[in-house]
Amino acid sequence: MHAALNNIRVAFGPLVAVDDVSIAIAAGEVHAVVGENGAGKSTLMNVLFGLIKPEAGTIEVEGVARNWASPQDAIRAGLGMVHQHFMLQEEMTVLENIVLCGEPVNRFGFVDFNRARQKLADGFREHGIVIDLDATVGGLAVGQRQVVEILKMLYRDARLLILDEPTAVLTPQEKDRLFGILRSFAASGKSIVIITHKLDEVLEIADRVSVMRGGRLVSSGPLGETSKDRIAREIIGGDLPPPLKPAARTPGEVVLSVRGLRAGTRGWVGPLSFDVHAGEIVGIAGVSGNGQAELIRALAGLAPGVAGEIMLNGQPVDRLDVGGRRRTGMSYIPEDRQRAGLALGATVAENANAGRDDVSTFSRGPFLDRAAMASFARGLIERYRIKVAGPSALASTMSGGNKQKLVVGRELARGTPLVIAENPTWGVDIGAIELIHAELLRMRDQGHAVLLVSTELDEILRLSDRVLVMYSGTLSEPIEAADADRNRIGALMTSRTDAALRSVA
Amino acid sequence: MSGRAERLMSGDLLPWIVMLAWILAILFGLMLLVGANFGEALSGFFNGAFGGRRMAYLAATLSRATLIVGMALSVMISFRAGLFNIGGEGQLVAGGLVSALVAILLPGPPLVVLVAAILAGMAAGALWALLAGVLYLYVGVPLLVGSLLLNFPIRYIASYLVAHPFRDVPSGMLQSHLVPEATWLAYFPGFRLDIGILFIVATSIFAIVYSHTTVHGYQARLNGLSADFARTVGLPVRKLTLQTLAMSGAIAGLVGAIAVFGMHHRYIDGMLVQPLYAWTGIIAVLLVGMIPWLVPLSGLFFAALQTGAAGMERAAGVPKEIALVMQAVIILFVASRVSGAILSARSSGTRGGDDV
Structure with a gap:
């Protein structure tokens, strides 16, 4: 299906999110739209897709000018969109989810599931999809859920599919499967739009790439006419910083020692045992939902573990609350910057000073020393190049990357022996990623212990000295950075340790 | 109209204008219904709220405002910390009851008795609020539910105590004996207003200073803005919760004591419940979005609304229930604003979802 957006402009209050952008999507192509967070x-x-009404500009689908009143109009015209967060009914089966709101009805008014099955079976054959239509969605892995979302659109005969960050939650294997399906779709004449910030995936699957920056279209053209470097430069509007070169590792004392830890509801995560030494970054890889959140909450003291012991700096901290553990020597960069x-x-200053142990440096008796708070915040703003009006601006006025830089800056400024970083670059732009990675490496080189928990395999491989893989509540044996390769870790991310090792060996 | 002005209208001013329009429309509608004279009604309203012979009505307004503002401050301190303590009524009753009983039972010089009674009332309010806090932290009863339900036992305990053991039987009413006359709060010279209002002025200053400038107020507010955040950065959330509730309850208890020593000079069954001081305080706080320095003004506004309506009834025969109707419109307005804020926060507040 051919679609075009002409001279689109969207503004939210004073912020112009999309500024005079024209883009065309040809039938049968995979079109990648890339850019930093906030690029529009x-x-x-x-x-x-009809979710936002543009201030100016026109939408054209198959040569006809369209004016969507709602996404329903767009769906009827043959468009489909898979959002980053899936919209599925967990309690219902795959088939029920697929036909929801488009149920085939027989002449007595009953839902005719057999007709739906037949229709889907044809699609399965054509695109090589394998899924159990009678499974309950709640029991499916993330990759399978994504397939369900795509089947919903296939069932509705969508001819233009929009996928927003479709691989964010997938393992490498699941990603390969998804791309296979998408390629097959494109071959059958459907158009695919992928919104992403992963350049490797763009190179792997896209026919055409459009780069956006600051609400404007920087470039749009066939993949063959551009290169990875050029796209990267266009995304950040300048040259990439040189790649990081970690210094040789000189691990010191054990800073964090975990023995037989069980966490989560009825202790379904664990038992886990591992050490993190001073001067090293230990990465925990894995698809989200395999117990990483439970592990971190148990370490941070947000939800004390069910069993086992945690030693920090040689002291048991199991009985301490969050504040006690932080004072013992722990900082924590949470994944959810919006809430946690x-x-x-x-304000920025109020956020920057929260959780500091040395309350006396920004207070006089029971009163706050606003000037000291502001000057501390100003230090972080300069050091981390945070774009914000100033210490007294509200934290909500910052973009995602700048919010994250403030969180990272605040936590690292505490200079504790242990730093726990949970998806520290989730959804932030390339510039911020570079800065945050460099800061974590600097902490390591200065002799701090860093525990990095991330669902981004690239991030783990780039920073870690040792890698542990988490799957279904258990950890693999540690893998030295030198021995870590994507395929082996990918296999560990999807199966129990012993089985995975056998299949690799 | 320029784009900027238009945004200002739709964003900030429009809801207020809509609310005012509703209030005026209802006002005029009711006046038409009873065939009242607009001018008389209006002057009756202002006279009833701020005038009277020797400013008697102004004194009534201020005296009512004392209690409403006090309760509003109590509510503000807990709400800003994210603690939805809606048990102000129970804490108010606890404070009034205990301070009255202490003053009746405790012998000694009047000033000592008065101070002891006020402190006992504050302690009683604080303890009643802490009870809700303990149920919340250690038993898992949501604060909203626990604090609300605790209003009922204390009301009935108070009813029982003034109906049986401490009843002033000869008076024939459900009320306690009078507290010693020497402990009554003095009136301002030539003005039927007791000095209880000075306590509330002091409390207002305390609450504003506390909210904006103290470490405790800062940490409590962070907890109110995001409980997840406060926990994650290791603030002593339990301690903050209990201390803030105690403070909130103590202020409610103080208000109860002021009502006893300044206005009624005894504990009368229902005297703190029927005028809905605690609930009006909650509306007053929500109307101004918990902004500390606006809370006393908001409380004064509601007091004037109520006494003014009574004046309008006397002057023009417009039923004074009109004040309740206006309050209901304000509640609807506040509720729509609060839920609107929640909805917009939800749509923009997904996990790290700050992509535009």
Whole structure:
């Protein structure tokens, strides 16, 4: 299906999210839309799908000018969108989810599931999809859920598919399967739009690439006419910083020691045992939902473990609360900066000073020393190049990357022996990723212990000295960075340790 | 109209204008219904709220405002910390009851008795609020539910105590004996207003200073803005919760004591419950979005609304229930604003979802 957006402009209050952008999607192509967070790519696609009404500009589908009143119009015209967060009914079966709101009805008014099955079976054959239609969605892995989302659109005969960050939650193997399906779709004449920030995936699957920056379209053209470097430069609007070269590792004392830890509801995660030494980064890889969140909550003291012991700096901390553990020598960069990392309704200065142990440096008796708070915040703003009006601006006025830089800056400024970083670069732009990675490496080189928990395999491989893989509540044996390769870790991410090792060996 | 002005209208001013329009429309509608004279009604309203012979009505307004503002401050301190303590009524009753009983039972010089009674009332309010806090932290009863339900036992305990053991039987009413006359709060010279209002002025200053400038107020507010955040950065959330509730309850208890020593000079069954001081306080706080320095003004506004309506009834025959109707419109307005804020926060507040 051919679609075009002409001179689209969208503004939210004073912020112009999309500024005079024209983009065309040809039939049978995979079109990647890339850009930093806040570049306007999701907004632009939401316009195409009827979720946002543009201030100016026109939408054209198969040569006909369209004016969507709602996404329902777009769906009827043959468009489909898979959002980053799936919209599925967990309690219902795959088939029920697929036909929801488009149920085939027989002449007595009953849902005719057999007709739906037949229709889907044809699609399965054509595109090589394998899924159990009678399984309950709640029991499916993330990759399978994504397939269900795609089947919903296939069932509705969508001819233009928009996927927002479709691989964010997938293992490498699941990603390969998804790309296979998408290629097959494109071959059958459907158009695919992928919103992503992963350049390797763009190179792997896209026919055409459009780069957005600051609400404007920087470039749009066939993949063959550009290169990875060029796309990267266009995304950040300048040259990439040189690659990181970690110094040789000189691990010291054990800083964090975990023995037989069980966490989560009825202790379903564990038993886990591992050490993190001073001067090293230990990465925990894995698809999200395999117990990483439970492990971190148990370590941080947010939800004490069910059993086992945690030693920090040689002291048992199991009985301490969050504040006690932090004072013993722990910092924590949480994944959810919107709720756990920051209080968005408070100012930058108020956020920067929260959780500091040395309350006396920004207070006089029971009163706050606002000037000291502001100057500490100003230090972080300069050091981490945070783009914000100033210490007294509300935290909610910052973009995602800048919010994250503030969280990272605040936690690292404490200079504790142990730093726990949970998906520290989730959804932030390339510039911020570089800065955050460099800061974590600097902490390591200065002799701090860093525990990095991330669902981004690239991030793990780039920073870690040792890698542990988490699957279904258990950890693999540690893998030295030198021995870590994507395929082996990918296999460990999807199966029990022993089985995975056998299949690799 | 320029784009900027338009945004300002739709964003900030429009809801207020809509609310005012509703209030005026209802006001005029009711006046038409009873065939009242607009001018008389209006002057009756202002006279009833701020005038009267020797400013008697102004004194009534201020005296009512004392209690409403006090309760509003109590509510503000807990709400800003994210603690939805809606048990102000129970804490108010506990404070009034205990301070009255202490003053009746404790012998000694009047000033000592008064101070002891006020402190006992504050302690009683604080303890009643802490009870809700303990149920919340250690038993898992949501604060909203626990604090609300605790209103009922204390109301009935108070009813029982003034109906049986401490009843002033000869008076024939459900009320305690009078507290010693020497402990009554003095009136301002030539003005029928007791000095209880000074306690609330002091409390207002305390609450504003506390909210904006103290470490405790700062940490409590972070907890109010995001409980997840406060926990994650290791703030002593339990301690903050209990201390803030105790403070909130103590202020409610103080208000109860002021009502006893300044206005009624005894504990009368229902005297703190029927005028809905605690609930009006909650509305007053929500109307101004918990902004500390606006809370006393908001409380004064509601007091004037109520006494003014009574004046309008006397002057023009417009039923004074109109004040309740206006309050209901304000509640609807506040509720729509609060839920609107929650909805917009939800749509923009997904996990790290700050992509535009």
